Amino acid sequence: MPDTRPRIIAHFAVKPEHSADFMKAIQETLIAPALKEPGCIQYDLWQDAADPTRFAMVEVWESDEALETHLALPSLQKAVGGLMPMAAERPKVQRFRALVGGA
Numbered sequence: 001m002p003d004t005r006p007r008i009i010a011h012f013a014v015k016p017e018h019s020a021d022f023m024k025a026i027q028e029t030l031i032a033p034a035l036k037e038p039g040c041i042q043y044d045l046w047q048d049a050a051d052p053t054r055f056a057m058v059e060v061w062e063s064d065e066a067l068e069t070h071l072a073l074p075s076l077q078k079a080v081g082g083l084m085p086m087a088a089e090r091p092k093v094q095r096f097r098a099l100v101g102g103a
Contacts, residue, residue, distance in 0.1 A: 005041065006067045007096040008059040016053050018086035023047075023055075025086070029079035030057070039066020053088065067095075 014022045026045055034043040039062035048054035061067040070076060080091075 003098045005098075006061050006064055007098070008057070008061075008067070009094050009096060010057040010059075011092040012055040012057070012083075013088040014053050014055070014086045015088050019053055022083065022086045025079075025083060026055075026057070029082060030076070033075060033079075034059070034070065037066070037070055039063055040070065 012022070023045065031043050031045060034040050040059070041062055042058065042060035044058045046056045046058060048056075059067075061070065
């Protein structure tokens with residue numbers, strides 16, 4: 001039976017001069033707080049091996065309700081707004097569900 005926990009993959013492209021600042025800011029304003037939220041199972045930042053200005057945030061949430069609570073937090077909106085000046089393009093955020101497996 002597939003794992004029905006919601007997953008988010010958010011793709012970010014940042015201006016080259018902001019890569020280090022972006023990684024620090026995302027750790028402090030998104031990852032650390034999210035990992036303390038009820039229902040957060042995973043909240044990781046990945047950097048593209050071929051292009052160090054591209055990142056992916058990979059999230060796993062216990063339930064749709066936990067994810068919706070997270071998305072509604074004013075602190076999340078503030079954190080994302082603070083990252084936008086570093087962006088080279090608009091982030092792409094997608095919600096996924098496992099079809100097979102899903103550990």
